[in-house]
Amino acid sequence: MSEAVSLSGRASDTLWRRPRFLLALLLVPPVLWLGIVYLGSLFALLAQSFFSIDEFSGLINYELTLKTYKELFRPSNMDILLRTVAMASAVTVAAAIVAFPIAYYAARYAKGRWKAVFYLGVMLPLWSSYLVKVYSWKLILAKEGILNWLFETLHLSWLLQAYLSVPGIGGNSLSVSWTGTFLVFLYVWLPFMILPVQASLERVPATMLEASSDMGARPGQTFRYVLFPLALPGIVAGSIFTFSLTLGDYIIPQIVGTSARMIGQAVYQFQGTAGNIPLAAAFAVVPIVVMGVYLTISKRMGAFDAL
Amino acid sequence: METAVRFDAVSRIFGDVRAVDSVTLDVHEGEFFAMLGPSGSGKTTCLRLIAGFERPTSGDVNIFGQNSTNIPPYRRPVNTVFQDYALFPHLNVQDNVAYGLKISGVGKAERHRAADEILEMVALGGHSKRKPSELSGGQRQRVALARALVNKPRVLLLDEPLGALDLKLREQMQSELKALQRQLGVTFVFVTHDQGEALSMADRVAVFNDGKIQQLDAPQVLYYKPQTAFVADFVGSSNVLPPDMVARLTGRSVQASLRPEAISLSDTGLEGVVAEHSFLGANTRLKVDVSRTQISVLLPKGAQIPNDGDHVNLSWDAADLHVMAGDNE
Numbered sequence: 001m002s003e004a005v006s007l008s009g010r011a012s013d014t015l016w017r018r019p020r021f022l023l024a025l026l027l028v029p030p031v032l033w034l035g036i037v038y039l040g041s042l043f044a045l046l047a048q049s050f051f052s053i054d055e056f057s058g059l060i061n062y063e064l065t066l067k068t069y070k071e072l073f074r075p076s077n078m079d080i081l082l083r084t085v086a087m088a089s090a091v092t093v094a095a096a097i098v099a100f101p102i103a104y105y106a107a108r109y110a111k112g113r114w115k116a117v118f119y120l121g122v123m124l125p126l127w128s129s130y131l132v133k134v135y136s137w138k139l140i141l142a143k144e145g146i147l148n149w150l151f152e153t154l155h156l157s158w159l160l161q162a163y164l165s166v167p168g169i170g171g172n173s174l175s176v177s178w179t180g181t182f183l184v185f186l187y188v189w190l191p192f193m194i195l196p197v198q199a200s201l202e203r204v205p206a207t208m209l210e211a212s213s214d215m216g217a218r219p220g221q222t223f224r225y226v227l228f229p230l231a232l233p234g235i236v237a238g239s240i241f242t243f244s245l246t247l248g249d250y251i252i253p254q255i256v257g258t259s260a261r262m263i264g265q266a267v268y269q270f271q272g273t274a275g276n277i278p279l280a281a282a283f284a285v286v287p288i289v290v291m292g293v294y295l296t297i298s299k300r301m302g303a304f305d306a307l
Numbered sequence: 308m309e310t311a312v313r314f315d316a317v318s319r320i321f322g323d324v325r326a327v328d329s330v331t332l333d334v335h336e337g338e339f340f341a342m343l344g345p346s347g348s349g350k351t352t353c354l355r356l357i358a359g360f361e362r363p364t365s366g367d368v369n370i371f372g373q374n375s376t377n378i379p380p381y382r383r384p385v386n387t388v389f390q391d392y393a394l395f396p397h398l399n400v401q402d403n404v405a406y407g408l409k410i411s412g413v414g415k416a417e418r419h420r421a422a423d424e425i426l427e428m429v430a431l432g433g434h435s436k437r438k439p440s441e442l443s444g445g446q447r448q449r450v451a452l453a454r455a456l457v458n459k460p461r462v463l464l465l466d467e468p469l470g471a472l473d474l475k476l477r478e479q480m481q482s483e484l485k486a487l488q489r490q491l492g493v494t495f496v497f498v499t500h501d502q503g504e505a506l507s508m509a510d511r512v513a514v515f516n517d518g519k520i521q522q523l524d525a526p527q528v529l530y531y532k533p534q535t536a537f538v539a540d541f542v543g544s545s546n547v548l549p550p551d552m553v554a555r556l557t558g559r560s561v562q563a564s565l566r567p568e569a570i571s572l573s574d575t576g577l578e579g580v581v582a583e584h585s586f587l588g589a590n591t592r593l594k595v596d597v598s599r600t601q602i603s604v605l606l607p608k609g610a611q612i613p614n615d616g617d618h619v620n621l622s623w624d625a626a627d628l629h630v631m632a633g634d635n636e
Contacts, residue, residue, distance in 0.1 A: 207393035210360050213380040214387045215407040229397045
């Protein structure tokens with residue numbers, strides 16, 4: 001019993017006797033990382049938004065002011081904000097609609113090998129570079145691209161032309177239209193919607209749906225009153241990804257789409273070429289506020305009741 | 308008496324498993340009907356065929372004279388109490404119970420009143436606003452029952468509803484269910500693997516094994532006059548005597564069943580050696596080796612208990628030896 005216990009053995013014993021010490025040991029590095037490096041730098045950036053820039057000298061005036069925020073409400077800046085929020089909303093809704101059947105199939109029907117095929121199919125696009133994916137979409141959507149060729153081969157070019165002539169969503173070709181930007185966003189963020197929805201549907205037992213049907217509910221009613229509310233936490237979790245990723249992205253709208261800017265591009269330009277750090281920071285605050293408002297509304301509407 | 312549910316040569320095949328194998332049965336309106344069998348015997352599949360969650364591979368399911376093979380679950384006049392209760396976790400108790408009424412378009416105030424009324428009936432008044440996760444197992448069971456009754460079904464299907472409850476609660480729920488069935492006059496179809504439950508509650512019991520009905524009779528008949536060795540063993544833990552032993556006793560080479568409590572120890576009769584004995588409280592059970600067969604004997608309180616290894620003689624009233632007509636393999 002009293003034989004010499006090795007040093008590592010004694011360390012283990014000490015940790016076993018003091019579980020809180022072990023917890024502290026495990027938590028300190030990530031908390032330091034998150035707290036100081038990550039949140040700290042974020043707050044430093046946000047603090048910048050309460051400074052302003054001197055229009056003549058181009059120097060930053062370190063007096064606390066809301067002047068920079070007022071600039072956000074200038075029509076040209078307001079356009080950027082509304083355009084970005086509209087795009088993020090459209091991408092999120094479309095992602096939820098496209099993801100649901102896939103997630104439903106994976107959660108209810110896929111077994112064994114098909115389950116592996118599902119995960120592979122959903123995750124595979126995430127393994128390749130984001131830029132490669134966006135550029136390949138540019139090739140698909142370009143005037144000389146595959147999609148145009150397909151429409152021509154099917155003698156449906158008139159249909160594509162008619163669509164592209166719609167103001168707002170159309171353009172010279174798909175690759176320089178808002179529709180193009182939307183499609184690429186939808187493709188790139190879709191896995192972030194499918195996986196949480198699938199996880200939430202996985203937790204709905206089959207008898208729950210049978211019980212609803214047994215009680216007289218047609219499939220549509222079962223979807224509305226049982227399946228959808230139970231999947232909602234997953235949909236909201238997925239939409240946090242699709243919504244915030246779209247709000248902040250500055251590469252996709254630069255490569256595919258019109259010359260009109262989104263928030264990410266505005267931040268990029270104001271902090272870079274324009275040197276207007278305060279306005280860039282004010283723009284960066286908008287997605288955070290929008291997400292906060294979105295999650296508050298979701299909670300009020302009972303999106304997390306099934307958790 | 309009208310027929311509530313009729314199975315006409317119904318089979319349900321999953322891959323190469325015949326879960327339900329050409330079952331024909333009638334459930335009378337207003338009776339308490341039990342489907343009894345070990346797990347995998349096809350009893351739950353039969354229940355799901357009535358509810359409409361499964362469709363027969365062949366044969367017809369009739370509900371109140373209507374061929375229901377092509378009728379979806381939401382159009383059938385039956386409701387189910389699920390084994391796992393399947394309560395909706397996002398709705399409170401009241402809304403769970405009122406779900407069926409909401410679906411059929413009953414207004415909010417009216418359906419909440421009806422739900423509270425039925426919750427009162429299952430002794431859960433005052434729990435309306437709780438979430439299912441805040442209830443105990445027994446309470447959830449009552450909510451599931453209330454939810455299934457709120458639509459006033461003509462047939463109530465119960466899939467091992469008491470399986471997850473502890474013994475005491477189970478016995479209480481058994482008598483409450485029985486009383487409820489008498490009070491409402493609704494046809495109950497009750498699936499269980501517990502023979503005591505089936506015998507004590509049901510008017511008639513269908514005993515299932517390997518997807519087939521072994522015997523469909525009143526509890527007393529099943530207990531005292533089993534038709535097959537399976538029923539004798541599963542329903543009453545009865546002794547099944549092999550044909551050669553019965554031949555020595557009666558001259559007929561058939562299987563016969565003999566109830567453990569019908570046997571007494573005496574000076575003459577079948578000779579055997581006590582292999583083991585166990586004290587059960589009111590009785591003592593002996594396992595007696597008689598040639599190659601082990602016979603179990605239930606001795607009443609106060610009887611002389613022999614030691615293991617003792618030679619004993621077993622005797623019984625000739626009328627208690629029940630010759631089985633069903634199978635003589």
